[in-house]
Amino acid sequence: MFKSPISYKPDEELFSPITKHTNEQDPLWYKHAVLYEVHVRAFCDSNEDGKGDFQGLAEKIPYLRKLGVTCLWLLPFFDSPLKDDGYDIRDYYKVHPDFGDIDDFKWFLKVAHSNGLRVVIELIMNHTSDQHFWFQESKKDKIDKVTGEINKYRDYYVWNKDDNRYLGTRIIFIDTEKSNWSYDEQRGEYYWHRFFSHQPDLNYDNEDVEKEMIEVARYWLKLGVDGFRADAVPYLYEREGTSNENLPETHQFFKRLRAIMDKEYPGTILLSEANQLPKEASQYFGVGDEFHLSFNFPVMPRLFIALRKQDRTPIVEVMNQTPDIPQNCQWVIFLRNHDELTLEMVSPEDRDYMWAEFAKDIRMRCNLGIRRRLFPLLDGHRQEVELLNALLLSLPGSPVIYYGDEIGMGDNVYLGDRNGVRTPMQWSIDRNGGFSRADPPLLYLPINSDPLYGYQSVNVEQQERLKYSFLNWMRSIIQVRQKHKGSLVFCNPECNIHILSFLRILPYSPFPSTNIVPSSEVIAPMQSNTIVNEETLIGPSLTRQLI
Template structure:
């Protein structure tokens, strides 16, 4: 039982070298022809993921839920939604994953529950119910006024009126998601029990949803409060006491300086998403200027040695533009979401390929950045084959359509009638499953999928990308983004051309003079580095990864 992992690799810092793969059980593979993906289906496709080279699977919520927020409205924390199978199916999946030396990270959505959760049903019965204090209630809707509203497109207030008990309850997200009251020790204890439950079942770690919003205090914006940190420290301590190696990933859509606090002194989260970096990678490629990326990484504070940034290009949410200036947001909207339907809240609801006009060169460049900048990369399912989206499906469903396995019936996703699928497949002539699917890409040595396998393999050939330091070079040409990663005597030079045209660039590599660059994809030797500026010619959107070796 405890720790069902059987991998020989017991490095507690495994997440630093990991390549994450984010997937929703529902969207991957349907084994029972009901139109909805399930754990058995996911288990069947583990070989595909192993082949791809990813080593950690991050599962989106699969708990019983009314599914009004794609499972982020949990109605039972300790079970599996019947759509996705049973707890037994999940256990088999975990075992199979571990057998392939893959780890599994699940969602811990405890800032709020669904309003269908028995706790809330209890709590709203009367004002003196024992569970009443598990949630946040108020007679007026003007408390915590300084807290911003996150889903600006759908919610007008963070308070919702409960007609049964005649009080307002607090919710930071949708009104059907009442926030749990973390000032109540019973709630914290209950959360610990949930974590313990899953860890014992074999889950390797948690991605903790909506971390900054756990605790509310009057007179603050109710984000990143010290009390929130206390609760996390407490849970981490309990976890470390009970289990050997743990993993907590924070979802905190904040500026790097604020996110830094969630690493504590290495006693809170192991990893946190680097939200502001993501839009800036897109911005830099559009501006053809490295400034946005260098600026944001310069403003990123150092983190404790055991901690890691999680970086990503796209995920199941919109491409969030909360952590950019108004000027930058307008630019992103104009360049990446001219179609207003693509905009949602403060962001853009699109997948990677449509964002870059299905330009293979730009898809590759973006992935080159993702896999070579400091942090552990997270790949969103479907992006490895360049799947498209459907911005007319409402909310963020457009980027959550079924995985496209082949060009046949339901894209090979399900044997059900097409009408039964949980969401319609992408079927347009450009991104449709007849054109973009795993099977056809497996047949070609030059498909995007084949290329993704290769670049992941190259990344995993060294620990320098996950653990190394970064030093930016400053060539006069601002279209070139060049940096050197170093770790334990290994040196890798990465040069990216952010521009759509060819450019010469001269790099000051005198610190590494005498070394010979070896291109990491082809293994070819380049001229030895000397005193003079090192000239490289970059084609449109070209990237080079060089291992620098003393020969």
């Protein structure tokens, strides 16, 4: 039986305006943040051209504030040919014209900060687009035949006369790339790329490249962003005889960048995207002098495995394998994001199990992962979705919510690459789901219109009117998390692997002599109850009772 949900009126203290002084006064703000990952072009179109933009995103800030998230993580919005959804940058200093211009970005940032929301943007340092000025110049002769000047960009990328170097390096995009080398006709040599062939890797052994990228970071920090999610960090350097991942030189570079940020822009943060096991990923924290945050990738697939097998073991094992980290650092965890649900960090047996259980249709698979959104991934079972979100907001780390997942948006497996999980936000039953007034063929991707997850059935406007909608449940549980911050200790009964139990240890306690907190949790996958109120927090299969 449902009880009345708690009020989801945001705590005003959480949403006081963000200024430079705010970050300096609360330098550990990221440790208790709830992040919201959003693609500018997918959220709201203000000028009716079929693509979301910064003006549209600014208009929706009140919605995001009401949701209860505290930090926006923006996917790439830089000038780009968009062959990889913006991760192929043509100019680091320009906003893609689809999204507006630099003044539109500044306005959005001002609106977000004035509403108490911090903003983290992408810092794509490993590679650029092959259309970037640097790469175009890199292909030219070492000495300009007309001016006689030395071509400073000649070594901005990793070139070789043949493709026989670094042979032990794995290929990441196995669905599309057969080699990490591609041949360039103009230069007559091969260039190195860890991702798509149109994304050549920068050469960080060239000091000029490091200086260029640090200046890129300074530019956006000066504008007022609160930090960066650094993309593909393990791959910056190459050394023969290694896997070309997680090299010492990479850590040294990011420590230099961190030192600059701490000195010049205190309170801003670096978030590492290193798809590695916890032991390797934790190295990116350094001794608290490298990254502030790092994704704990292996947690995510194990949540799904544990749920489907009704066995706590995968969760307990991965948490036990997660090492202690410096006090000024934090893990970041998530259920879904803009990429495929990666299965790189699970065993081949678990990978086959995940594919068999969650991606029976081959079109749902991408590289070593699954390209599906959360609700369809779980066959639309709201109680299972609530259970996983309850875990997401309870386990150690700062959680990320992917745009649209708070209303249960679906995917479109018929779209190429990972675009099936990047469709327009569904605001209402209006034209194009309220995302845009443009003619439907002009949309950057078609709005989801299938009977189960289409905008006619799943949209913000409808769920805001329904007291027990999934959106209102998400608002409630996020508020509970924000009110009761603490650490977690497992206390699992040996006799029953179907139960995951843990204590939530808060910094305060009604029992000073024990300093133990206020709540105990039992997760029993076979049960299904959904209640959210001040006395009990129950996700389907999750019970948290005050003691």
